[in-house]
Every structure is written in C-alpha cells, then in structure tokens.
Amino acid sequence: MTVSLAASLIELALGSELGASGDAGRNRCTLEGVTWQSMPDGAVELRVRRFEAMALRLASDPFVLEIDRIDVHELVARLRTEAGVPRLVSVQADKAECSGLKLHGPLVLPPQIQKIREAGQGVDASAATPTVAGQAAADAWRLAPLNEAEGTIRGQITDAHLLFDADVTVPIRHGQIDFNDATVEHVGPDSRMGVSRMGIYVDAPNGRSYLYQFAAAPLAGVVFEHRGTLLGPWVSERGKLQLQAFAESVLRQGRRGPGQGLTQQARLLLGRTSLSGELRLGEGLVAVPGLQVHLEGRHAIGVHSQSVGRGLKVEMASLAARDAAAAWKGAQMGFDRATAKLAIEILVEGPAMRFALHVENGIAEGLRVDLQRRGPDGGEGT
8 A cells, every 4th residue: 555545544543643754764654454344333444454654753732652663463443424524433453563662742640649749849739629530530549569669779969058968878678668778878977867757857967857748647658767765776766668558648648738748958959869770660550540550570670860850761671561451531542461661751841741751662462442432321422
C-alpha cells in the first residue's frame, strides 16, 4: 500500500495529525493484508495483517508521540460515522514491537499528588472538599513493589547555608528505611536523620530541623523514634519508614490540613540537592488513579537528578508487566503482557510540569483501546 494512503488511514483511525513530513524519511508507513467490512451495528471494521512505520510522529494536542520504528501484527480497528465524520471506536492488536519511542507533554497529576506538591510549594489546599469520585481515586493507590525494595539513595546538598553542606546516604532494606543506618556527613560533627510524630527531621549540631511535617492524623508504615533513659542517649532509636504502607498512606490522605508537607527549609534545599540511587523493586500490583498494572520479577531502576527542584530521571533497564488497564478522558486501554527498556523524565517549569517517556525498545501483546461512549447503564452510547 502506498505511503500516502497508509498515512491517511492512520490519521483517520487515530484521530491524530501526522507531523510535518518535510523530511523525506519521516512518516514512512506500510500496510499489508488490509480488509474492511460493515458490521451489523453500523460500524466499519478495518483489519490489517501487518502495519509497519518508520520515523512516525503523531500529535494530539497537547501530547506528541514520536516512534523511530513500530511493527504491529493483526491490527483490528472499528470506526463509526457520526454526523458524517468517521470516529474511532476501538483498536486491538495481537502484538506490537517498537524502538525509539518518545511520548512527551504536560504532566497531569492525580489530585492527591497535586495537593502534596502544592503543600511543598506553600500553597494552601486544605480548604478543598473531597468529592465521592476523589475519595474513590484516593483509595486506588497500591504500590506493592515497594514492599521488597532494596537499594541506596544518595543526595548531595551544596551551598545549603540554611542548614549544612552535606552528603546524605539513605539505605533501603526489605522495603524499609531504618534511619539508624542513614548518614548525613558534613564538615564538623555529622547530623542524624529520624522520624518523630511531628515529621521527618535532621538533628544537626545547631538543633533539630524538620524536612517534612505530618498532619495530625497518624500515618501508616511509620515506627517513630524512641528516646533513651535519663542516663542514656537523647534518642536511642531514630525510627523507620515501611515504604509501601507509608507512601500509600501519604497519597491516600493527600493534604489534610495546614502545616503538612515539605517545610520552607526543605523547599529551598531541593533546588541545591542532586540525587542518585539504585533500587531493586519487588513484584506485584501498582495501582494509581486511572491506571493499574502488575509487575513481574525484580526490577532494577536508576534515579538521577542534578537538581531535585527542577526535575529528575528514572531509568528501568528491563520492565516486565502484565494485565495493564488504564482510563483517560473516557478511553479504556490495556495490554496482556509487555517488556521494555525505558526511562522517564520529569521536568519542573515553575508551577507547571512536563514529562518525557523514552522507550528504547519494547514488545506488547494483547493491546486494546476502547473509545466507545458509555451510557448510564454501561452500554454503548449514541
């Protein structure tokens, strides 16, 4: 099939515009085994035995998808005409292989994360009243792979005149941070990190400073510090964080009142803090509002940032996942199994955030996208 006809079918089916093709090598597409037929319900079914594209660029404001190469097998698309305009209803594919994929655009955070971020920026979001839908979204959080996390996070704080210049090392063992093992090294006597009922703190030579303050409601996954006897040390145990339970609890609560979140000192330090780390996550369910997926096996990830206040990058050399389901703007998406080598960048641009997902190579099986409008009874709307 000709490149121009293939490109026209892609734009028709996906409802997206192909990027400018001034470069002769861009948007090269081939289709094999194309058939279509009218269905009893009035839809048109388009079947493609094989779809291959090179240097593909799709734009659907505000997102842009660029793919060096994609090879899709047994593609089935259903279209329906509404007011004389064809509209994509659903897409399925047995298998898709890609390399050099990049998806980028604005990062839209779930309400719970947005509230935590606003708290970190000093914005008062405590007056917001949670809706029923918002409460359902809050209950959706599951981060099972954190329960078996192993690794080390290292931070370097430079020119931090408010507290100290320091090298921070936080080991993670069996899904837990034990602050007795965390180190904060700097000129003069070293400082210690810990967790009390007020929040996560640093005990420096000039006194205690809080980095993150808790709300009045207790959080799950926290073992608070223990003070020693009169003749013993001031703090005998620095406390622990059980990562899965703690992270899920924070995300489910969002921001529950004034005073919770990063302190002013911590916000200033983020811009002067570089971060690096290696973690091995466990397997299990990852569920956030609008998305859930099961990770299989152990996953090694790397975390890097020149300045945490301006963004970070997370790299995963080998992702293995199954039974993914996602919902976005009325669309239902998912796959049966997938493997990939990928990285994601989060960029902070003032109050706005952007993301860039890079997939060096990946394979997905059992792909599906459902764009049907549902009526109140769950059936297809008109």
